[in-house]
Each structure stands twice: as structure tokens, then as C-alpha cells.
Amino acid sequence: MGQVEEPQLPDKASLGSRDRPRNRVLRDAPPLLWVVALLVAAISMSPLLYLIVRTSQLGGTLFEILAQKRIWTVFAQTGLLTIVVTITSVFLGVVFAWITVRTDLPARSLITILVSLPLVLPSYISAFSLIVVLGPRGLLQNALSGFGVERLPSIYGFPGAWLALTLFTYPFVFLSVRAGLAGLDPSLEDAARCLGRGPWQTFRHIILPQLKPSIHAGALLSALYTLSDFGAVTLLQFDSFTRAIYVQYTASLDRSVAAVLALMLALLTLLILAVEFGRPARKRYYRSSAGAARRAARSALGKWKFPALFLCVAVATIGIGLPVLAISVWLIRGVVYGDEHLGVHGTVLLDSIFASSAGALLTVVAAFPVVFLAARYPGRRTQGVERAAYIGHALPGIVVALALVFFSARYAVGLYQSFALLIIAYQVRFLPLAIGALRASLLQINPRLEEAARNLGHTPREVFLSIILPLARPGVLTAVALVFLSCMKELPATLLLGPTGFETLAMRIWNATEEAFFARAAVPSLLLVCASAIGLSIVLSNEQKGVAV
Amino acid sequence: MNSYAIQCHDLGKTFRGEPAVIDCSIDIRYGRFMALLGPSGCGKTTLLRLIAGLETPNHGSIHVGGVQVSGTGKQVPPEKRKIGMVFQEYALFPHMNVAQNVAYGLRSNGESNGKVSETLDMVGLEHLEFRMPHELSGGQQQRVALARALAPGPEVILLDEPFSNLDASLRQRVRADLRSIVRRSGITAIFVTHDQEEALSLADFLAVMMEGEIVQAGTPRNLYLQPETHRIATFLGDANFLPAYGKGLYAECELGKLQVLNGFNGDGEIMFRPEDVIPIQDPNGKFKIVDRIYYGHDQLLYLQLPSGQIMKSRRLGSRDAYDIGQRVGIRIDTPVSIFATQFGCPALPEPESHS
Numbered sequence: 069m070g071q072v073e074e075p076q077l078p079d080k081a082s083l084g085s086r087d088r089p090r091n092r093v094l095r096d097a098p099p100l101l102w103v104v105a106l107l108v109a110a111i112s113m114s115p116l117l118y119l120i121v122r123t124s125q126l127g128g129t130l131f132e133i134l135a136q137k138r139i140w141t142v143f144a145q146t147g148l149l150t151i152v153v154t155i156t157s158v159f160l161g162v163v164f165a166w167i168t169v170r171t172d173l174p175a176r177s178l179i180t181i182l183v184s185l186p187l188v189l190p191s192y193i194s195a196f197s198l199i200v201v202l203g204p205r206g207l208l209q210n211a212l213s214g215f216g217v218e219r220l221p222s223i224y225g226f227p228g229a230w231l232a233l234t235l236f237t238y239p240f241v242f243l244s245v246r247a248g249l250a251g252l253d254p255s256l257e258d259a260a261r262c263l264g265r266g267p268w269q270t271f272r273h274i275i276l277p278q279l280k281p282s283i284h285a286g287a288l289l290s291a292l293y294t295l296s297d298f299g300a301v302t303l304l305q306f307d308s309f310t311r312a313i314y315v316q317y318t319a320s321l322d323r324s325v326a327a328v329l330a331l332m333l334a335l336l337t338l339l340i341l342a343v344e345f346g347r348p349a350r351k352r353y354y355r356s357s358a359g360a361a362r363r364a365a366r367s368a369l370g371k372w373k374f375p376a377l378f379l380c381v382a383v384a385t386i387g388i389g390l391p392v393l394a395i396s397v398w399l400i401r402g403v404v405y406g407d408e409h410l411g412v413h414g415t416v417l418l419d420s421i422f423a424s425s426a427g428a429l430l431t432v433v434a435a436f437p438v439v440f441l442a443a444r445y446p447g448r449r450t451q452g453v454e455r456a457a458y459i460g461h462a463l464p465g466i467v468v469a470l471a472l473v474f475f476s477a478r479y480a481v482g483l484y485q486s487f488a489l490l491i492i493a494y495q496v497r498f499l500p501l502a503i504g505a506l507r508a509s510l511l512q513i514n515p516r517l518e519e520a521a522r523n524l525g526h527t528p529r530e531v532f533l534s535i536i537l538p539l540a541r542p543g544v545l546t547a548v549a550l551v552f553l554s555c556m557k558e559l560p561a562t563l564l565l566g567p568t569g570f571e572t573l574a575m576r577i578w579n580a581t582e583e584a585f586f587a588r589a590a591v592p593s594l595l596l597v598c599a600s601a602i603g604l605s606i607v608l609s610n611e612q613k614g615v616a617v
Numbered sequence: 618m619n620s621y622a623i624q625c626h627d628l629g630k631t632f633r634g635e636p637a638v639i640d641c642s643i644d645i646r647y648g649r650f651m652a653l654l655g656p657s658g659c660g661k662t663t664l665l666r667l668i669a670g671l672e673t674p675n676h677g678s679i680h681v682g683g684v685q686v687s688g689t690g691k692q693v694p695p696e697k698r699k700i701g702m703v704f705q706e707y708a709l710f711p712h713m714n715v716a717q718n719v720a721y722g723l724r725s726n727g728e729s730n731g732k733v734s735e736t737l738d739m740v741g742l743e744h745l746e747f748r749m750p751h752e753l754s755g756g757q758q759q760r761v762a763l764a765r766a767l768a769p770g771p772e773v774i775l776l777d778e779p780f781s782n783l784d785a786s787l788r789q790r791v792r793a794d795l796r797s798i799v800r801r802s803g804i805t806a807i808f809v810t811h812d813q814e815e816a817l818s819l820a821d822f823l824a825v826m827m828e829g830e831i832v833q834a835g836t837p838r839n840l841y842l843q844p845e846t847h848r849i850a851t852f853l854g855d856a857n858f859l860p861a862y863g864k865g866l867y868a869e870c871e872l873g874k875l876q877v878l879n880g881f882n883g884d885g886e887i888m889f890r891p892e893d894v895i896p897i898q899d900p901n902g903k904f905k906i907v908d909r910i911y912y913g914h915d916q917l918l919y920l921q922l923p924s925g926q927i928m929k930s931r932r933l934g935s936r937d938a939y940d941i942g943q944r945v946g947i948r949i950d951t952p953v954s955i956f957a958t959q960f961g962c963p964a965l966p967e968p969e970s971h972s
Contacts, residue, residue, distance in 0.1 A: 514706065516704045516706060519671050520704055520765075522671070522694065523669055523670075523698075523766075524721050524765065524769060525696045525699070525722055525724070525769060526722075527696055538712050539711065
């Protein structure tokens with residue numbers, strides 16, 4: 069952005085017609101900005117491209133691998149898990165949203181918080197608590213042994229994975245449907261009732277169709293998360309893609325199978341995204357009455373009050389209660405038995421914080437040129453760059469990690485198992501989070517401010533430092549906090565790419581749980597939950613502070 | 618010594634193939650308070666932004682104080698042009714207080730303290746130094762924007778629709794203030810407006826833009842009395858038009874033989890302002906009053922000519938009584954304008970030759 073002369077890029081078709089002219093600077097983007105943004109987008113795209121290259125080099129072996137029955141078993145199991153988890157999440161999410169927004173359920177606001185909380189816990193902590201409480205010789209079985217119960221149904225495999233992932237993903241649907249319900253125009257329901265439809269028919273024909281976009285959005289997030297999850301399925305020993313990839317990677321010298329599995333997983337994810345975004349343009353859902361509409365009436369739950377309360381309490385207990393119980397019980401046991409590895413070595417905390425800080429900084433710095441280009445020079449080409457940078461959202465962490473391992477092993481041996489490669493993986497994975505947070509605050513800055521500053525004799529670099537950066541600060545802080553938090557919780561990329569001797573909180577929880585040293589997972593879990601809570605409160609308070617410019 | 622603050626030569630700018638500014642040439646003398654007048658979307662703001670360096674012209678050149686800043690592959694960035702600009706929505710930096718906003722264009726801290734209070738003094742806001750932009754009224758924000766643009770001591774200041782965000786009552790006062798502030802600082806100012814009254818009353822030099830082209834430039838008086846086309850005439854105010862035949866310094870029309878301002882021969886159209894038409898009480902007059910709008914300080918009569926054409930007459934004062942249906946005669950004492958009927962307008966005169 070530091071150049072003086074602005075060459076004319078012949079660019080007529082690129083400026084989309086739907087852009088709001090007020091937010092647009094009608095200059096062509098500086099070439100340096102293009103170069104940096106394209107570089108960032110290229111890094112984001114490289115894992116997928118490299119996996120394709122690597123798989124295509126297999127030649128005939130590819131078909132031998134694809135002929136193996138177990139690969140298709142993994143495929144079917146992953147598909148089944150994704151479908152079942154998504155359906156359960158949609159059911160729980162819609163029910164919770166409805167009863168907290170539109171009924172007279174007691175303690176609605178408390179229940180709203182309780183049922184959203186599981187989102188804060190990484191899935192491997194949910195898995196850890198399920199194993200500790202419901203697993204063989206777990207807390208529940210111990211409690212029941214007095215009654216002669218010798219065996220509980222096994223938590224490992226499909227049931228555990230289903231439970232852990234549903235608990236983690238239904239809040240996506242819940243939050244999105246809540247927002248959708250709040251935006252509904254109650255006068256449409258009134259109209260339906262006046263036209264002689266009962267409450268159930270009104271819900272089915274009027275409300276549900278209008279909620280479809282929010283349900284879709286939530287379901288998409290649930291499905292994508294289920295596909296990408298590593299922590300829960302590995303700990304609960306369910307053979308989905310991510311676990312199969314990891315097992316293949318660690319167990320065999322020939323990593324071709326892992327590469328094929330990773331590419332299949334990436335393509336499956338992209339296929340779901342393509343289907344979702346390829347659907348015909350959505351109908352517009354809007355309030356017919358502008359301005360402050362009347363609030364929708366709450367319907368009485370009547371005899372359903374107690375079943376509804378029971379469902380809420382049950383889910384909140386499993387989602388939040390079990391982890392709290394598991395962590396505290398094993399913390400106490402660890403202290404009582406005097407486990408010398410109970411505490412977390414300072415280096416683990418330092419490794420976590422250092423890697424996450426570096427990841428957050430690099431990711432936010434890399435997001436800036438992409439966001440700036442797309443927000444200030446909107447057009448098809450700049451949008452393409454932004455979309456390319458979003459690919460990390462669709463690639464499961466283990467896929468990104470594996471691609472980078474292959475790439476460094478072949479082309480950059482010096483990078484293999486280096487700290488730098490881990491940070492690049494974080495950047496690829498979490499760039500979309502940073503872009504999302506920065507974009508909103510950058511779009512709020514009137515481009516006239518930049519022009520005024522230029523006009524007052526400041527160079528583009530000075531304008532960036534003295535005007536844009538201070539004004540975009542809430543967005544920058546949110547982006548840093550979000551990415552930092554995600555890096556702290558990240559597991560598969562950290563496991564695969566972490567340098568020798570490097571250990572984060574997430575790795576420690578996972579290792580301890582896998583080896584059944586449950587007490588050793590308690591303290592890092594507690595630290596991680598605290599870090600999540602602090603990070604989330606920073607993000608939320610920033611959102612409130614964001615001022616329109 | 619170059620006597621022009623700004624010289625634009627053959628400027629052109631297109632956006633996505635759509636021409637916004639077409640072959641604009643204009644020279645502006647030092648010390649002028651110039652208005653760039655035109656309907657919305659005519660390219661006047663783009664011309665302003667070209668001068669400021671916020672847009673790059675496709676062709677043509679711009680000189681500021683005799684030094685080339687745009688054209689022939691050269692494009693001096695806005696921060697190096699020493700041109701002040703006041704934006705339509707003021708663009709005050711929301712994270713800086715009034716004093717910081719004004720100081721932003723000043724380089725060294727040493728000079729800035731004195732300069733900031735001096736400039737704020739000039740716009741009458743010395744007591745608001747530490748307010749934040751959102752704590753100011755619209756008029757105050759506008760003055761801060763003006764002070765910020767003036768503080769670095771530019772030789773030229775550009776104002777983009779400076780009054781459009783103010784309500785009507787405030788606008789009158791702010792206009793007068795702005796005029797005196799700009800006069801006192803002796804700076805060359807160009808402001809963009811779509812309001813003809815604003816342009817005529819404030820500016821000492823006026824350029825009319827239509828569809829990307831500068832169609833006429835001159836003093837407000839000159840443009841109002843002697844517009845070169847039908848469209849310019851209507852854009853600058855109420856006008857009457859009648860088909861006429863030019864014979865040198867006279868024109869024949871339905872009203873008889875009228876003196877014209879500019880020599881013209883052949884078929885054409887005469888233009889005269891409603892205030893030039895003086896009604897005469899005459900029960901047998903050729904003209905019938907078909908409508909009357911009473912404003913208090915003046916009144917507007919709609920007179921029907923024998924041919925059926927309607928002509929407007931504006932009478933100052935409120936005392937003369939006219940009735941609808943009444944017949945009157947008229948008198949036109951001043952010479953009228955005449956031009957070719959369609960858009961075949963004569964060549965542009967040198968803009969500065971009228972002063």
C-alpha cells in the first residue's frame with residue numbers, strides 16, 4: 069500500500085452492481101495489496117491443492133486403496149454419524165429456541181445461558197467427562213455398584229460419539245434459530261390465526277418455513293463440525309474419517325492411505341458446502357411492517373411445562389454438569405492420591421499461550437489485506453480472493469495438518485515439525501474467523517475518512533496507522549481473541565505438527581485421557597475452560613463497544 | 618507568476634465505461650470563490666475529486682499553482698497536493714476530539730498548538746476544542762471540517778455540497794459565515810452544489826456542469842441573464858421562452874420587437890426572466906391572467922398569450938391586486954437573451970473573459 073503512483077488496471081466488469089456506492093472507493097486497488105492478499109489466499113488454498121497433487125501422483129495405487137472395503141466403512145460410518153448428530157442437534161436446538169423465546173417456561177434466561185454453555189467446551193473435554201462418568205468403572209457405575217449393577221452399556225463407539233458431538237453442536241442450531249425467531253413478524257401468525265388455522269398448523273405452515281434459513285445455517289455448522297471433529301471421536305474410539313486418518317498416519321509408514329482418506333474428507337466437506345450454497349436463491353424473509361413491531365405473545369406450556377423443564381435440565385446437566393463433576397472429582401482424587409503429575413508443568417501453559425499468541429497475531433495480520441481488498445474494492449476478483457481465504461473453514465484440522473506434513477516432508481524438510489509450520493496451520497484454519505470479525509468493523513469505517521486523511525497530507529501507511537487501525541480496534545481485538553481461543557483449543561493440527569517436546573493444554577488433556585490418567589486431565593481442562601470463559605467475555609464486551617462510524 | 622490557482626485541461630474520467638467527466642477544461646484564478654453547479658449525477662463531485670487527487674483521470678491534465686499534478690503519466694497523490702477538502706458528510710475522525718482533528722493535517726507539534734487555536738478562532742469554535750465529533754451539532758461539525766481543511770494553510774480548498782447536511786434555517790447563517798471565513802483567509806475555494814440559489818448568491822464565479830461537461834462558465838450575473846442554452850436557462854431559475862426570429866440586435870416574436878443582449882440572426886428562441894415582465898393595468902390588454910400564486914414578498918402571475926402560450930410574471934411586493942381572469946397588458950424594458958432553438962449551442966467563450 070505504499071506506492072505513490074496508481075496504475076490503471078483495466079477493470080470494467082469486476083465491480084458488482086449490487087455494491088453500495090457510498091462504501092466504495094472508486095480507485096483501483098494498489099498492486100502491493102493485491103500481491104499480499106493473493107499470497108495469503110494461496111497459502112490457504114495450498115493444503116487442498118497439495119492433497120490433490122499428492123493423491124493424483126499415486127496412479128494405480130489410488131484404485132487399490134479405493135478398492136479396500138474398510139475405507140468405505142469409514143465413509144459410511146462418518147456419514148451416519150453426521151446425519152444422526154445433525155438431526156438430533158436440529159431437534160434439540162429448535163425445541164430449546166422455541167420454548168425459551170415463545171413460551172412461558174420458568175427461568176427462561178437462566179436456561180438460555182445453561183443450554184448455550186456447552187459451546188465453550190472443546191469436544192475432547194466433553195468426551196473426557198463422558199468416559200469418566202459413564203464409562204466402564206466410571207463414576208456412575210461405581211455409584212450403582214451398590215445396587216448390583218455390574219455393567220453399563222458401553223459409552224465407546226457410536227453412542228458416545230453421538231452424545232458428545234450432539235452436545236457440542238446443538239447450540240449452533242439453538243443460537244441461530246433464536247435469532248431467526250426474534251426476527252419473525254408476529255403479524256403473520258396473527259393473520260394465519262384469523263384465517264382459521266390452529267396453533268400447530270400456524271407453526272407448520274407459517275413459522276417453520278420462515279425459520280428454514282436459520283435452521284439450515286445451524287445444521288450446516290453442526291454437520292461441518294461433526295465431520296471435522298477429532299478429539300471426541302478419537303477418545304471415544306469411533307472410526308470416522310478423522311480417527312482413521314490419524315491411525316493410518318501414526319501406524320503405517322506408507323501414508324498414501326492417510327492422504328486418500330484426507331482428500332475424501334475434504335471433498336465430502338466441500339460437497340456439503342457446494343450443495344448448501346448451490347441451492348436456488350433463498351426467498352426473502354422480511355417483516356411486512358417496518359419499525360418497532362409488537363412483540364410476539366408467549367404461549368402457555370400448560371401440561372408440557374414439566375416435560376420441557378426436564379429436557380432442559382437433563383441436557384444442561386449432561387452438557388455442563390458432567391464436565392464440572394468429572395473435573396472436580398478427578399482433581400480431588402488426584403490430590404488425595406498424591407499424583408505427582410497432577411499439576412501442569414509451567415512449560416505446557418507457556419507452550420499453549422506462546423503458540424496461540426503467535427497464531428492469533430499472524431492470522432489477524434494475514435487477514436487484514438484480504439479484508440481490506442474485499443471491503444474497499446468490492447468486485448468479483450476481490451471476492452474470489454476472500455472466498456479462497458475462507459477455505460480453511462471447510463477443511464478439518466487434521467486434513468490441513470496432514471497436507472502440511474506431506475508438503476514439508478517433500479519440499480521443505482527444514483519446516484517439518486517446526487514451530488513455523490504449526491503457526492501456518494493455525495493461520496489456514498482460523499483465517500475465516502479473523503476475516504469475519506475484521507470485515508464488520510472495517511465496513512463501518514466511512515472511506516471518506518481515509519480520503520480526508522490523505523487530503524490532509526498523510527501517506528497511505530500513516531492513514532492506516534492513525535485512522536483505520538484505531539477505528540477498527542474493536543474488530544481487531546475480537547479477531548485476536550477469537551483466533552487465540554481457537555488455537556488454544558485446537559487439537560489435531562497441534563498433535564501432528566507440534567515440534568518434539570512441545571505440549572499444549574489440549575494435547576495434555578487428550579494424552580492423559582487416552583492413557584486413562586484421568587487426574588492429569590483435570591487441571592489442564594480447568595485452565596482451558598477458564599481461558600475460554602475469559603476469551604469469550606472479551607469478545608462479547610467488544611461487540612457491545614463497537615461504535616458505528 | 619502564474620495567475621491561476623487551478624488549471625484543468627481536457628479532463629476525462631470514466632467509471633466502468635460510463636463517462637463521468639467529459640473533456641473538462643477550466644482555469645480558476647487565485648482568490649476566486651467558485652461554484653460548480655449541476656444536477657445530481659452530472660459529474661461535479663468527480664471533477665472535484667480529480668482535482669483533489671482522489672481519482673485518477675483517464676486523460677487530460679491538472680495544474681495547481683502552475684505545477685502539474687495530474688496527466689501524462691503523472692499522478693501526484695492527494696497528500697502531496699496541498700489542497701484542502703471539506704467532505705459532504707464532513708468525515709471527521711470519530712476517535713479524535715476537535716483539536717486533534719484540526720491538528721491532524723499539521724506536521725510538527727510545535728507549530729500545531731498555535732495554529733489549531735488560531736484556526737478554531739477563525740471558525741468561532743475556540744471553546745469546543747476538547748469535544749468529540751458526535752457531541753457537536755451539524756453546523757459545528759461543518760466548521761470543524763472547514764477548520765481542519767484550512768489549518769495546513771492550503772492555497773485551494775474544495776467543498777463538496779457543503780450545506781446539504783444542514784437544515785434550512787441553519788443553512789442561511791452557515792453560508793454567510795463560510796463566505797466571510799473564506800474571504801478573510803484569501804484562499805481560492807471551489808464548492809459543489811446542485812442548488813442554483815446557493816451558487817448564485819455565494820460564488821463570484823460559476824461553472825455549470827451537465828452530463829459530465831462544463832456547459833457554461835462566468836459570473837453569476839452573466840449566467841443568469843445570458844444563459845447559452847434552454848437547459849442552462851431553466852436550471853438557473855424560472856424562465857420564459859418564446860420562439861423568435863433574430864435580426865441582429867433585435868428579435869421578432871409574439872410580443873413584438875424586443876431588444877436582445879447578443880447579436881443573432883435567424884430562427885431561435887428568446888429567454889427572459891419572469892421579473893422582467895411588467896404587467897400594465899389594461900382591461901383590453903392582450904393577456905389574460907390564468908393563475909396567481911401569492912407569496913407575500915412577491916407574487917407570480919401566469920399570463921396567457923393570444924397564441925395560448927403561458928408566460929410567467931413575478932411582481933415584487935404584495936400590494937398590487939390581480940384577479941384570475943383579469944386582462945392586462947405587459948411591458949419588457951430590458952434586453953432579452955436569444956439562442957438557437959435546439960441544443961446547437963454556440964462555442965464556449967473563454968471562461969475568464971467575462972470578469
